[in-house]
Amino acid sequence: MRTPAQIPAIAPKSPKSSDSSENELAPQSTGTYPPTRQPKPPQSPITERPIYTESARTVPRLSAWVESAAVDLHEYQGKELFRRVGIPVSEGRLVVSPEEARAAASSLGGPVVVKAQVLTGGRGKAGGVKLAETPADAEQKAREILGLDIRGHVVRRLWIEKASDIAKEYYLSITFDRGAKKPLFMFTTQGGVEIEQVAEENPDALVRLHLDPSEGFQPWVARRLVYGGRVEDPGEQKQIAAIVELLYRAFVEFDAMLCEINPLIVTPDGEVKALDSKFTVDDNALFRHPDISEMRDTAAADPIEAFAREKGVTYVKLDGDVGICGNGAGLSMSTVDVVAHVGGKPANFCDLGGGGSAQGVVDALEVITRDPQVKSIFFNVFGGITRGDEVARGILEALERLDMSKYPIVVRLDGTNAEEGRALLAKAGNPNIHAEATMLDGARRAVELAR
Numbered sequence: 049m050r051t052p053a054q055i056p057a058i059a060p061k062s063p064k065s066s067d068s069s070e071n072e073l074a075p076q077s078t079g080t081y082p083p084t085r086q087p088k089p090p091q092s093p094i095t096e097r098p099i100y101t102e103s104a105r106t107v108p109r110l111s112a113w114v115e116s117a118a119v120d121l122h123e124y125q126g127k128e129l130f131r132r133v134g135i136p137v138s139e140g141r142l143v144v145s146p147e148e149a150r151a152a153a154s155s156l157g158g159p160v161v162v163k164a165q166v167l168t169g170g171r172g173k174a175g176g177v178k179l180a181e182t183p184a185d186a187e188q189k190a191r192e193i194l195g196l197d198i199r200g201h202v203v204r205r206l207w208i209e210k211a212s213d214i215a216k217e218y219y220l221s222i223t224f225d226r227g228a229k230k231p232l233f234m235f236t237t238q239g240g241v242e243i244e245q246v247a248e249e250n251p252d253a254l255v256r257l258h259l260d261p262s263e264g265f266q267p268w269v270a271r272r273l274v275y276g277g278r279v280e281d282p283g284e285q286k287q288i289a290a291i292v293e294l295l296y297r298a299f300v301e302f303d304a305m306l307c308e309i310n311p312l313i314v315t316p317d318g319e320v321k322a323l324d325s326k327f328t329v330d331d332n333a334l335f336r337h338p339d340i341s342e343m344r345d346t347a348a349a350d351p352i353e354a355f356a357r358e359k360g361v362t363y364v365k366l367d368g369d370v371g372i373c374g375n376g377a378g379l380s381m382s383t384v385d386v387v388a389h390v391g392g393k394p395a396n397f398c399d400l401g402g403g404g405s406a407q408g409v410v411d412a413l414e415v416i417t418r419d420p421q422v423k424s425i426f427f428n429v430f431g432g433i434t435r436g437d438e439v440a441r442g443i444l445e446a447l448e449r450l451d452m453s454k455y456p457i458v459v460r461l462d463g464t465n466a467e468e469g470r471a472l473l474a475k476a477g478n479p480n481i482h483a484e485a486t487m488l489d490g491a492r493r494a495v496e497l498a499r
């Protein structure tokens with residue numbers, strides 16, 4: 049599914065994706081990235097961006113990773129948040145069985161639309177959105193859609209909504225443009241299709257407009273979007289402008305990273321409303337929103353990531369076979385990149401955090417070894433607050449408590465108490481532990497051992 053990380057990249061296709069030089073309202077490009085005709089550098093498995101060895105380049109990768117830790121809400125949940133701020137949506141019910149679908153349809157009255165609630169877009173094309181004329185028809189359509197596999201997402205819940213008549217389909221969204229350090233509105237009257245397609249085939253029809261967060265929302269922002277999109281009907285102009293303001297309110301109030309309405313429809317009577325919702329909330333702000341925190345669909349997430357969350361381990365599953373554990377997001381991410389750089393495939397991103405305790409190390413190893421793809425594990429620790437002896441103790445403890453016999457563990461310890469840590473590991477004399485002095489050697493060794 050499309051993540052917010054990819055949205056600002058719509059127009060610029062090069063590694064300049066964090067730079068909005070194609071937007072006349074954005075600051076000019078500094079032009080420091082290599083031109084695209086140079087050979088393509090290896091891609092970071094986390095951000096799918098090129099890997100650069102300069103340390104300055106870790107900054108955009110870090111932010112992109114943080115984005116991937118966001119919480120995606122289902123359509124019905126996003127619509128609930130829309131409703132709370134006053135954005136018009138249709139009445140509907142959440143159901144989990146064909147019988148419930150029938151009951152929901154008869155209580156709503158009239159034709160309904162039966163919609164798969166899965167965390168991926170393009171449900172319509174995949175057969176996950178169907179109109180039903182009668183309650184019996186709704187039951188039948190529910191039977192067809194429940195259990196459907198839409199790009200790996202199995203449908204377990206349905207949203208039954210009063211069907212709308214559609215005269216026009218527009219598109220409206222707000223997201224962060226990290227390059228410009230501002231929220232970015234996008235609006236087009238060419239809605240209903242994937243926005244990337246509009247950006248590619250009909251870029252003039254897509255209005256992009258940044259909002260200065262220190263100024264906050266100004267009515268001219270909405271007017272500029274609406275006029276820029278050449279909406280001519282005054283009734284539509286007014287309603288869309290109001291929705292733009294409400295969408296910004298939802299974006300700020302719920303600490304969102306993306307609020308997208310596609311399609312934003314106009315009915316034959318000229319009424320404008322949100323027919324779909326894509327809502328992504330910054331998970332760092334969840335403590336402020338206990339209700340949204342409960343909306344998080346853990347069943348839809350990766351089971352190892354869900355287990356990691358339970359254990360309090362910062363972990364992102366990747367596709368390779370070298371398990372990785374670092375301390376601090378920056379070093380952990382660099383470790384992922386270096387492993388990829390020396391030809392390996394990282395199995396995960398895992399950050400012990402600062403002040404990592406032995407228990408934290410055991411927990412991290414328990415999470416990493418749940419992934420059946422893992423063949424070797426690379427510990428890359430630069431002690432600051434984190435102490436090398438504590439990490440070593442954690443590794444030895446994990447070796448005692450978990451069945452780690454099939455994993456070669458490469459350890460690179462540096463910084464605070466690194467010598468003590470190395471001495472502890474040497475004393476243990478476990479043949480599965482391989483000490484390396486540098487990050488690069490450690491990565492090479494771990495990749496070799498995974499073969």
Ligand code: GDP
Pocket residue numbers: 161163168169170171172173177210211212213214217240310311323324325
């Ligand atoms: P997506 O395919 O996952 O983006 O799901 P949407 O919620 O956007 O629905 C897909 C398409 O189904 C929309 O673009 C509409 O064309 C159509 N659709 C959804 N709800 C209704 C409705 O109430 N009435 C009609 N006529 N079409 C609908």
Ligand code: MN
Pocket residue numbers: 170310311324325
């Ligand atoms: Mn849609």
